[in-house]
Amino acid sequence: MPTTAAVLLSSIALPGLSSSPAQAADCVPRSAVSTNAWNVVHCGVPDIDQHRNGLDATGEKYCVPTAAMNALFWFDKNGYPNMLSGNYDAMSSEPNTFSEVTRKIKSLAARMNTQDDGTIVSDAVNGLNSHIAEKGYSSRFQAKYRSVAYDPSPGRAVAVALAGDLNPGMAIGKVIRKKNGAVVGGHAVSLTASYGAVGGLSRITIHDPGTQGFGGNGQSPTIPLTYELGTFVPGLGHKIIGYGYNGESVYFQGMITIS
Template identity: 45%
Template sequence: MRNPHRGPLRVLTALAMAAGTIGAVAPGAAASGCTPTGLVNSSAWNVRVCGMPDIDQYRSGLVQGGEFYCGPTVVANALYYMDLRGHPFMLPGAVDPMKNDPGNYAKVTNQIKRISNEIGLDAEEGIGVQGITDGLNRMIRGTGHLGMTARYESLALHPFAGHRVATLLGRPGVKSHVMIGAVLRMKAGKVLGRHAVTIVGAQGTLGGTSRITFNDPATLGFVGTGKQSPEMSLTYDLGQFVVNRGTLIKGYDGYNKEQIYLQGVVVID
């Protein structure tokens, strides 16, 4: 198995499902500007979180250039976001993760390495979504924020994923704005692997179009330059729901023309 963009990969497993590979996929429409919203009712929803970091997983200083680091990178997004919004000490040091400065870039890379160790990443294998959840809980407890708990919620049996994402993301409180999405990559009926993204929005109407917006750590950005790429939130329509796979993310199909499904989310209560 090979990454659609780069070299050989193996696995990010999720909930004891089959092994495969993880990797970047082709970007969709980038959001220009951001207006925070929080509308959720039974017939319409429009939720948008602004200011969420969009850290690159492919970066200098990581094993294999960051091939297997989507999990630690999206955890870094979450911790930096909360650290700057009323939940301090999530990550030590005053660092702007999106600042394009060599010293700053190195500090963020070191934080990703630290998170990788905390959550138990195998730098040549990846980590499962349960590992991300358990590791995030260990890091939360280690900072003294005892009123928070990360949990994984499967959407593989949920036919209205867009509304559910909006409901969870639209809850009051900074910690509720954190959402890590687990996506399943398939082609010709075979599982290729899984990937982790940071979900920052959901829009839709009952019986109409449903969309999600997310930051993908695997968009290639400024690979090999030692620089952080700009934020590029991506918005895609949600398509067909398939039991045990989840909901198809239309157009988010990689260069190998895969079928990629939103399978579940990690949230913080």
């Protein structure tokens, strides 16, 4: 098993059980974090499809750069307009816009050294920091990896990452998939909300780039998915209840934070 910093994140579309009312059209941003409770919501985060023509293998292994692109687009529309060049609607299926978003994902994937079997976490962090530096924001933002594999309160950790310090941050979640007792792969998602309390329920909302789009030729609508964090397994993290398919169990293991 490779070390945490070298785990490959490939991709698979994983179904969700519910959408989050906090991410609906009337979404209200929230940023409240205390020692015992938290409620942080980012509105307007894109939900870009990784499965698109123009990427190798139609984007099958591009979950990490696509989830990261969601974060960069959000920053670009929320106070940091040079984070990405141009002015594009990331959720548009208009052919020229869709192609430009695809090119941006491909460029970021090159920085992250994305390969046929996925993206190494450390390469993803380095690629993000390279992009941030090129855009002139290295004094404001830094990408880092944070493990939650042994964290008793990972939902609060997500809330702290999204709330940021002086300004809101973003987070890209890393999950591990197990079946019949063996690790069968990893995946990356965009973390957009976290709410809960110590000793009570803890829920996270994600945008999953693996959600199937329109055969790679167009962008599907935003599909926010909210899950409860459940059983804690040391070294793997908390089980994401209801996330997975065909008998898989999925665990929230860590996240790349940008703050």
